[in-house]
Amino acid sequence: MSTPRLMVFALAATVAAPVSAAGIGYAQATGYFKKDTRPTLYQPLNLLDGRDITAWCSTTSDPLNELLTFGFNGAVRIEELRINSGNNFDANTWNDYGRARKVVIRSGKQSQTVSIEDVRGAQSVQLNPPMLGSRFTIEVLDHYPAEDPDAPVCVTDIVFVSEGKPLNGPWLTTRLKFDKSTAGVMGTWYAGFEGTPDRFLSLNFDGTFRYSYEPFDTTRNKEKVVQGTYDVSASRLVFEIGGKKHGVKYSKDPGKKAGHTLTFDGELPEDLKGNWRSLP
16 A cells, blocks of 8 residues: 655634544543653543644553554544644753654555654645544554653544544644543443444543434444533442433453443443443
8 A cells, every 4th residue: 555645734713623523532542651641641631632742652661562543423524634743841851751753544444554754843744535534543553753762652643634634733722621530531441342332422522412323234224323422530420311321330351352341330321331342
């Protein structure tokens, strides 16, 4: 597969959110630098705000151990990524940390690998063909090392563009504040056969959720979407659907093989019952 062409892009500070496509719901990472000691500093939501002063950084100097996941409130057609690689807070931090050299973006069976120049600032990556989906993953396959070989690898921003309009950026800044309880459950949870799930429960950073049933045989089964809001504390989730609240206890436990499972204890609509896992 050929590598899409790159252009250095001066990212404008947009203040109005686009309305033509589904909004972004979350950014997740399997890990990040100083997660336990300073959990707000390099959290994955930093990738969404279009600002140089925040960044995500890998747990160690080996970014191959990390997976970034992004979810939207519905299917989007992504034609372009605006990637600001490295820790671009200033010239010193940009040199002190590793920078992504090559990444792969995936959605379902689609995947494209792109190379990134070692320059400060956002670069426009055209996806050819455009990628359609509501959940995307990005992995750093290769990087430009820092002077310190043990330094983490950072990415300042990944802006998703659909129909020429950014789907995330500076207008999200005040909504991307770290919350420990939300961070513990945020992202997409899966149900159905392992490896081929057909039920998806996405819990977003802004307190909204989206459940979708996506059957493989649409001639026999109909797709279904349920949306609403949720509130979370250390041990309790309250879902609000159509004006009715459903409060349940929840537990997040290590899975049998990998990842975690999410289970609810209480009365819920049938669609949300059952065990949910963090991996497809």
